[in-house]
Amino acid sequence: MKQFEYINAKSxxxxxxxxxxxxxxxxxxxxxxxxxxxxxxxxxxxxxxxxDITSVKELKGISESNGSIILKPLATHTEIHKSDLVKKFAxxxxxxxxxxxxxxxxxxxxxxxxxxxxxTCADTVPALIALGAKVTLHSVxxxxxxxxxxxxxxxxxxxxxxxxxxTEIKIPKLPSGAKSAFIKLGRRNALSISRLxxxxxxxxDKSGIITEARIVPxxxxxxxxxxxxxxxxxxxxxxxxxxxxxxxxxVSEVMISFTGRRWSTEYKEPVIGVLVRRALEKCxxxxxxxxxNEC
Amino acid sequence: xKKFIIKTVINNRKYELSVSPNQTLLDLLxxxxxxxxxxxxxxxxxxxACTVLINGEAVNSCLVLAPQIDGKxxxxxxGLAEDGELHPxxxxxxxxxxxxxxxxxxGMIMSAKQLVEENPQPTEEEIRTAISGxxxxxxxxxxxxxxxxxxxx
Ligand SMILES: Cc1cc2nc3c(=O)[nH]c(=O)nc-3n(C[C@H](O)[C@H](O)[C@H](O)COP(=O)(O)OP(=O)(O)OC[C@H]3O[C@@H](n4cnc5c(N)ncnc54)[C@H](O)[C@@H]3O)c2cc1C
Ligand code: FES
Ligand code: FES
Numbered sequence: 001m002k003q004f005e006y007i008n009a010k011s012x013x014x015x016x017x018x019x020x021x022x023x024x025x026x027x028x029x030x031x032x033x034x035x036x037x038x039x040x041x042x043x044x045x046x047x048x049x050x051x052d053i054t055s056v057k058e059l060k061g062i063s064e065s066n067g068s069i070i071l072k073p074l075a076t077h078t079e080i081h082k083s084d085l086v087k088k089f090a091x092x093x094x095x096x097x098x099x100x101x102x103x104x105x106x107x108x109x110x111x112x113x114x115x116x117x118x119x120t121c122a123d124t125v126p127a128l129i130a131l132g133a134k135v136t137l138h139s140v141x142x143x144x145x146x147x148x149x150x151x152x153x154x155x156x157x158x159x160x161x162x163x164x165x166x167t168e169i170k171i172p173k174l175p176s177g178a179k180s181a182f183i184k185l186g187r188r189n190a191l192s193i194s195r196l197x198x199x200x201x202x203x204x205d206k207s208g209i210i211t212e213a214r215i216v217p218x219x220x221x222x223x224x225x226x227x228x229x230x231x232x233x234x235x236x237x238x239x240x241x242x243x244x245x246x247x248x249x250x251v252s253e254v255m256i257s258f259t260g261r262r263w264s265t266e267y268k269e270p271v272i273g274v275l276v277r278r279a280l281e282k283c284x285x286x287x288x289x290x291x292x293n294e295c
Numbered sequence: 296x297k298k299f300i301i302k303t304v305i306n307n308r309k310y311e312l313s314v315s316p317n318q319t320l321l322d323l324l325x326x327x328x329x330x331x332x333x334x335x336x337x338x339x340x341x342x343x344a345c346t347v348l349i350n351g352e353a354v355n356s357c358l359v360l361a362p363q364i365d366g367k368x369x370x371x372x373x374g375l376a377e378d379g380e381l382h383p384x385x386x387x388x389x390x391x392x393x394x395x396x397x398x399x400x401x402g403m404i405m406s407a408k409q410l411v412e413e414n415p416q417p418t419e420e421e422i423r424t425a426i427s428g429x430x431x432x433x434x435x436x437x438x439x440x441x442x443x444x445x446x447x448x
Contacts, residue, residue: 003296006316006362029360036319036358037339050316052363078352102428103406105340107352108359 001039002046009051012058012138012167018051019163020140026051028165030074031108033101034117059112059167062086071133071169073112078103080111080124089173091286092180092199093127099184100124112166115148120155126199126218127182128169130226136168137161145170152223177290178203178212181282183275196220196272198251200279202234204287210234215247215279220255220272227251230276244280248273301365305330306374314361321345321356323364324371332372332401336430343429346402347371353409355428372401375408383446384408391442395433403429407443419444 009015019026025048029035038044053059059074062083069085080086080097087094100106100114100123114124115135125148133148137160148169151158160166174180184197197218203211213234215227230250237243252273256265298313305328314323321338324330324347336344338357345356348370375382384404387393394400403426410417410425417425422443423436431439 001317001319003315003317005297006299006360008362008365029363032358032360032363033340033355036360039317040338050360052360054363101340102343103409103425104343104346104353104355104428108354 001036002044004039004046005049007049007051008055009053010055012056012165015051015053015056015165016138016140016163018049019165022047022049023162025049026162028053028116030054030110030113031076033105033109034113034119053165059165067173069171069173071111071171073115073166073169074110075112077101077106077109077111077114077124081106090127090131090171090180091174092182092201093124093131093171095180095182096123096127096184096197096199099182111169115151115169116158116160116166118152118156118158120219121195121197123182123184123197123218125152125224126197126216127180128171129224130180130199130201130214130216131171131174133172134170135166136170137164138167139163139165143167149225154223174201175203175212177287179283179286179290181279181286183279183282184218185271185275196268196275198272198275198279200276200283202239202280202283202287204239208238210237210239213280215251215276217251217255217272217276220251220268221258227254229254234280239280239284241277241281244277245273247280248276251276299362299365301362303364303366304368306369306371312361316360316362318361319357320347320359320361320364320369323361324356324369330371330373334398334401336398340428341430342399343402343406343426344399346405346429348405348409351409351412353406353428370405370408372404375404382408384411384443387442387446388439391438391445393434393438393442395431399429399431399433403431403439407446411443411446417444 027047029050029052059072061072063070077097077100081094114122135148136145180201182199185195199216201214205211213231230247252269324333334344336342340355340358347356406426422440
């Protein structure tokens, strides 16, 4: 790593002031699991100053407020995975956090870093999109909040300016009775970067009819979004293998409509369909468990 | 470039150190403090050979900047033995032949240390998850899993 200055910021205000002066010459470090790898590359653009935010108390913690989960950016993947609040109201986000990297990466890597880095394979993002999360960015000149789905422009590119700090991720709780699942396909179990993933949510009424569905593929589309074409196919129907297969097929059609056919399509086309089906099936299994307990 | 004065506790010993911002914890341990038990492997968070505990949590020391341990407690494999007596994990690794070339061993043991502190009777699956960030090219992992599962028994 080339040389840089280091500042250990003690408050959001202090970090924001440093960034407002240095702009592109400064980089925030949280867990460092993306940043240090980037700075080690031989052709890396080394900032003049690295601003450590890990001592900023206001940026830590997971809490509840008026029907929402408030996720502070320094929440680590380990904390998210262990959080009862997340387990209860956003199960698949905890599942996604639990399959990131390995324990050492989860102990240090943060959700804020995952979102801000905006890699195609960022595993918390599909669930955050499906949840309809909102992100708050703060700089000396402005504080803005926007839906996370509008925040991403393309891989590694977001609407954040160089002097913005991500200060909060606000997540509406899933409706009661909803079940969610995250399925990731990597090259091996641990330490594998997602080749493809799917985050899904289903709600059924008492007679078993699907009343709500959300499907967000990861690492499949040019940016993250709900595939409403596939979601609509599910609403008003009873779950069957055929229905879920059809929804999966629709997601792969949408994927190809964006990406066109390329060398990887032969592999991704069937696989994304299967992942969608499996994620939906997992939701149904969880829903059935709830029903059994109610009987 | 400005150097940083940090106060830290490493293996239960207090240190006041002057560190460079672009130095990693791994560099600090190996090159300055002579604690070469912690190994340098990939330096990109993939092999786990550099695993140490910071405030009880397993981390890759190649992905931590030296100034970031200011005010924190670091434990490396050298800090496990007490009064000349090896730690139960170290004894169990020896007993089960879980050390072949030994390059992965310090990192493996530190990952296992966090696990057994938090969960004294882990299942095989929990053990495999705990060491999933540590690569071993020799043992095939079976002896390592045995060593960790037997340590508390
Ligand atoms: C071996 C290995 C395996 C991995 N496996 C996975 C995986 O399976 N899935 C996955 O999704 N990721 C994986 N990652 C990537 C990484 O661990 C995650 O993206 C992690 O969440 C990044 O968080 P961090 O706190 O370490 O970010 P940092 O490296 O500290 O920061 C990342 C970027 O975000 C910026 N930033 C951080 N916090 C803020 C903030 N609050 N406001 C503004 N900007 C901010 C930084 O300036 C930097 O540009 C892996 C990484 C490694 C090294
Ligand atoms: S040297 Fe740190 S993980 Fe490989
Ligand atoms: S004993 Fe040789 S790498 Fe594990």
